[in-house]
Amino acid sequence: MIEEFYKISEKPFLNNLDPRFIYNSFNYEEGYARLALNILELNSGLSMITGGIGxxxxxxxxxxKRELESRKIPVSLITNPKLSITQLFKKVLEKFGISDPPGSKFKIFSVLENFLEVESVKGHSPVIIIDEAQHLSKPVLEELRLLTNLEDERRKKIQIVLFGQPELKVRVDKMPQIKQRIYLRYHLGPLSETEIEAYINHRLKVSGYKGKELFTSPARAEIFRYTQGVPRIVNTVCMNAMFIGAITKAKEIGPEIVKDIIDDLEG
Structure with missing residues (x-):
């Protein structure tokens, strides 16, 4: 429906991970640059990125993960960390491409150490990325810390990046043995009010929109007021507003449509 009415090739505000729609806000760009530097050049061992939901x-x-894979660096992305030590590290081995990993903790770590040694000879420092890391248990966090002890005279043999909600920082701050190992801390904040316009226009452009400015300035102000710049909520409001706009044949989306959407979302 919206594709035909607004003459676009695809929906611009879906909450997916399509890299074409990534908008490099100042916060995102700085976070990515510092993280890439920390992993690819400083080889520091343990990094932590926090941020609110969405x-x-x-x-x-x-x-x-895409950047590391493009450089042929082994990477293991864990998206469900609510696991025991054995379960988590079996999953890590599987993501590193090691099929049918052993069942016992001792054998799992033996296989992992052998894998890291082989990769170190190649000049690689494999990376474990853990999303939703605020759910990691204390014993798992401690095992991850111990992993960062694996190094030779040239480099850390493994690097770990923890992504989590702000409570991850609170937990880590209570564990000095972990806190002292973290080389990079970065908080990923929301979009600023001025970035909302660029964010919306970027996603519309990627979708093929070529018309005049679709969301009016007052509409964008309402979007920011409600979403506080959280991209996931911005997407939800904009997507629903475009559906209403298409139904009502609105060539531009003003604050009235946005307010109606917000009222619906608030239920």
Missing amino acids: CGKTTLSTAL
Whole structure:
């Protein structure tokens, strides 16, 4: 419906991980640059990225994974960390491409150490990325810390990146043995009010929109007021507004449509 009415090739505000729709806000760009530097050049061992729900942590972790894979660096992305030590590290081995990993903790770590040694000879420092890391248990966090002890005279043999909601920082701050190992901390904040316009226009452009400015300035102000710049919520409001706009044949989307959508979302 909206594709035909607004003459676009695809829906511009879906909450997916399509890299074409990534908007490099200042916060996102700085976070990505610092993270890439930390992993690819400083080889520091342990990094932590925090951010509120819907602020782009998963988008950033997925972008990092793509970059590492393009450089042939082994990467293991864990998206469900509510696992025991054995379960988690079996999953890590599987994501590193090791099929049928052993069942015992001792054998799992033996296989992992052998894998890391082989990769180190190749000049690689494999990376474990853990999303929703605020759910990691204390014993698992401690095992991850111990992993960062694996190094030779040239480099850390493994690097770990923790992505999580702000409570991850609160937990880590209570564990000095973990806190002291973290080389990079970065908080991924929401879009600023001025970035909302660029964000919306970028996604519309990628979708093929070529008309005049679709969301009016007052509409964007309402979007920011309600969403506080959280990209996931911005997408939800804009997508629904475009559906209403198409139904009512609105060539531009003003604050009235946006307010109606917000009222519906608030239920």
